[in-house]
Amino acid sequence: MTVETRMAQSPDTRVGSREMTYVEAGRAGLDEEMARDSSIFVVGQGIGERGGNFNTTLGLYEKYGPARLRDVPITERGFVGMCTGAAATGSRPVVDFMFIDFILDALGELINQTSKLRYMTHGRVKVPIVLRGCFGLGGAAATHHSGSYYPFFAHLPGFVVALPSTPADAKGLLKMAIRTDDPVIFLEHKGLLNSRGTVSDDPDLLIPFGVASVRRHLAGHGKRLTVVAISGMVSKVLAAADRLAAEGIDVEVIDPRTIAPLDIGTIIESVRRTGRLLIVDEDYAPCGIGAEVAAQVVSDAFDYLDAPIKRLNANFTHVPYSPPLEAQVAISISQIDDAIRQAVHG
Amino acid sequence: METGSIVEWLKRPGEFVRQGEQLLIIQSDKAANEIEALESGYLDIPPDSPAIGVEVPIGTVLGALLTEAEALARGLPIVLADAHAPKAAPRATAPKLVPSVTEAGLVAASAMTRLPGAERDDVSLYREMVRIRKVEEALARSHQQGLVHGACHTYVGEEAIATAVCAHLTIKDTVWSTHRGHGHALAKGVTARELAAELFGRETGCAGGRGGSMHLFKPEVGLMGTSGIVGPCILLATGAGYTSSLLRDGRVSVAFFGDGASNNGAFHEGLNLAAVWNLPVIFVCENNQYATEVPYATVSKQPDVARKADGYGMPGVVVDGNDVRAVWEAARVAVERAREGHGPTLIEAKTYRTRAHSEGMRDAGYRSVDEIDYWKSRCPIRHLRAQLAAEGVVAVATLDAIDHEIEEEARDAIAFATASGWPDASTAADHVVGWKAGELVGGEVR
Ligand SMILES: Cc1ncc(C[n+]2csc(CCOP(=O)(O)OP(=O)(O)O)c2C)c(N)n1
């Protein structure tokens, strides 16, 4: 049976909505999908009775039991390979890494098997698998629990890389990821987990991949700038844009939502209106998503640009533990303000 | 209500049932009632439980919910044992249906516990081994002629293993193999034509020319893939086992891999997962004693790969990989074990490749001519031929006729590959993903 789905842009108005946190929204999406499709199972450490280190599966074990909420040994390569084989043979695994840093132990499997099976079989084998985890700086998590890594996957054919920035997107993108017959890397910034927002109860409301969201539109007066913000940076950039309106700066904020596929069209449309572009991304700058956006805009929309494209990224170093050291690596509020001013006036 | 009858069991024997879950439907004179489990446990429906539809008085015992230890002791086909099951007693050792490795090293397959199953068909086994041999030799010649591009690892000398194991599989069962996978592909149902065409890089190949020698696929018959990376097939087969366990589809999966792969982390991780979750997987290590030119003895202190099974709590058996009947018997027991829900088995088949690691590679220096000659003298095909001749059940003329037929099949396969077209170059970027940016998916509901 094929089920009708609706674009997030056109929610079913007969269905209600509720305020909830980002984690609750993702969990509601997972719950709805697991109720709908009994071939979905989740693996991870502590995702069973405990409900997940970040509460991503809280309460689901009681509903779906141990075979579908499968606590696994600390064998990241093993369970990624295992879930790839499972996905290729008719089930739909969701791998919950807790901290996404642990995915690194499984890169060989992901890149050589998970992402290539559909291609190598000439489209005859599908690999519906979701690889989710929390990422990003903050909370003195230190070097081994603060990574981002998403450009690795955007660099390769075969992966979707989803980076929801709101509770509604966390739900809609996770549901889309689960229903997709291909590998999806689904990344949740730790700083967003307890953020709140309104989320639809519509069980068939999905968010498609490769459709950016314009989070803030131009007011129509002041010096114009397009800012592309990734994941946890979206709300920070929105706050900065509100602050800097008083200085006569008019910012349009684009949230790509997925960086693979990347909705470059929406970004170029915005640059056509503003002539200036800044990319704010907590991940490292070299070979990152900002470099990719800049290259594509220069290549396809050079004539719209009135100034050089600017990037703001975290410091290019490993992530230290001590709070003042960590803060020095992260992107600060004042850095965002300054980067916006420079992009507009520079 | 004084009597009732079972309409349907909603759970299967060996299944873990949680407290409050619906267990069965009972028909009374008034209504059909769904009965829920009053506590959690593994379902046991004893042989004297009333059959469906038979009216029995109130108080008749229909089944029991057992702890894991009790269920294992009763030999129930436990599915996906739950490590966190409330009240579950510490895990007992699974009943061993096959013996572990003996000190002698090689376990005579006939010494294994006999279970009922399909008859062995020696003529079919002979035919399949000859097929693999002749097609491999034809492909090796094609490689020398430059018609096969890239690497080409032949299975010559090891034919008995794929042949005997795959004889127990249906097309629904899955096989996950390695760089040395031509034999597995043929034995699982890839045709000689599709194999040859794939190695020739033609569109009629089993992967449409995308794969070549090391990337053979025919999911339609359960050949889920051979691989250019040593190790992952072990994990992928484990995952296929998870699907079978979750969806209860009755399939088993097989991983074929070399002695070299047994030192890879995938071996440890895959065997552990398959064992701890009782998955229906058969791990077949083809110990041909070298990984490229590296002797197994120099990279593992433990000479028997099968002995490592003990560390994972699963049975491990060593068989003579050049004795197709011995491998057939070991595989029969392992497949039956898996199908009945008793979990995975590691089979180590001691064997030897009598050609170079890869066609065109130097084969001198790391092994002696005497050693190669010894193993050639232990050719699995000649061995079975001699057995059949001695037993007088199959006429030699019948075997000769098979040889000729297969020679023709191999010739035809090469001719087919040569005549096949190249893939359309404009399709090189097809099938990377199934989704389209900006579009939603409907998805199938199960
Ligand atoms: C992960 C990985 N490392 C190295 C190689 C290169 N390689 C290809 S075959 C091979 C030897 C494999 O030996 P074994 O597993 O015993 O299989 P055999 O070739 O003997 O059948 C090696 C090292 C590879 N393909 N994959």
Ligand SMILES: [Mg+2]
């Ligand atoms: Mg070897």
